[in-house]
Amino acid sequence: MADRRLQVFHAVAKHGSFTRAAEHLFMTQPAVTFQIKQLEEHYNTRLLERGHGKISLTPAGELVLAYAERILGLSEELESRVSELTDELAGVLNIGTSTTIAAYWLPTLLESFKRRYPRVIPRVVVGNSQLTEDRVAARELDLGLIEIVTEQPAIEHRSAARDELMVICQPSHPLAKAKSLRASDLIAYPFITRDPGNAIRELAEEFFEAAGISMNEVTLCAELGSLATVKLLAAEGLGYAIASRAAILRDLREGRIAAVPLEPRLYTPLEVIIPRDKFRSRLITTFADHACEVLAALAGEFATDH
Template structure:
């Protein structure tokens, strides 16, 4: 409903980049440049300064940006209020999710949600949990599904369920017959780790540190942002990895052995939304749907000592 030129200008100003704005709006960079040029011609003044790899606002641009925020916010609120009168959810829903959730949890969630709300169009962005958390806080994503609890005061973080983290090795590996593994048992063995910013990496590093093994002394053979790549390398005997148990339930991952850590370690599946004064009903409905579905899909394990910020009932500390 709002002027497309204002939407594009707002995105460029917020990101300080034509490229980032184009990615966020799913437009080409020339199309973004054209929209900005039209807006500047309408006001007969330059709104953006381009230089040194960064886009900044001119004094006129500062004024337009302030009004654009108010206009776009009111436009979104109006469309949502009108849509609520029809009692039917519609529109694009941007979702950010971690690798594990995208591969093993999200398909079931989207299938169930779209069957109930067929006019909703999900747009999914996959990255590590830290990246997703930052993009939800920046209002670049409507909802985040991550494997870490957030302490960002601008976000509402709801625990949905937990999943055990396990050491995985290929069948026949020296560790494959173990019933459980301590941090010290893993020293010296080649380790295929997640990328910095991944929630599972942070949990694993904390586990090693608290159990007498400095993470920097581990025999890291690789750091990958792709969970399928990690699983493939482990199958090839490249080393061990630490992954969520959900990954082991996949038929394609036969040939891998999952071993519990001692003490056991759990990740948490959390739903993030911004703490806004006004939130679209679509965003709130999806977030609540995700929490309820994930909570019903899995019984929470009783091993709270290894889950940061959780009580024995599996509910986040208040």
């Protein structure tokens, strides 16, 4: 129900860029520019200053932004309240998720939720856990599914489940023969790690540091954003990696890689996060509850799958 021009203006002001606002709104940049022009013509004043590659708000723009945030918030609340009266959940749900959860947990979660609430439209954005956490804290997303325990005061988190982290390597690799592996057992071999901001990378670094081993002592083989590439390099014998059990079950069954538990055991948390001060619709609450239930059930299945 909210004026589309206000939605576009709010996105441009928050992102500080026509291009990023267009990406966030799934619009073209010319369409965003047109909406801003229309709004400025409506108020007969300039709302944005454009220069030197930067966008800033004029005094009138600051005023419009303050009211736009209130109007858009009320519009969202109105839509939610009316849909709740019908007893049928509906509408768009903006979900952020880490790459591992997106690949191995989210399909089952979304399938079961869509069967129960077919009129809900999940809009999923995939990034690493840190990026997802930041976007939820900025209230750009309704909720997130991540693999780190957040300490941001702007976020409320629910611990849904956990997944064991294991060393993965080629079946013929010397490490594959071990029953468990300490940090000191690993430093003689090249380590295939993840990209900065990735939850498993952070947990792996904490694992080494807890054993008194600096990351400067660890021989890096590669730093990768793609889990599929991590598994491929490990399977080809270029080094070892640390990955979650859910992400390697198929590879284990097909014999492409070997997996060995860490000592002490290491787990990645599966967290559902929500902006603490955002209006909490029944749709958001229902999905968060469902996510906790399904993630816990899947974690139990993955833990017993060999």
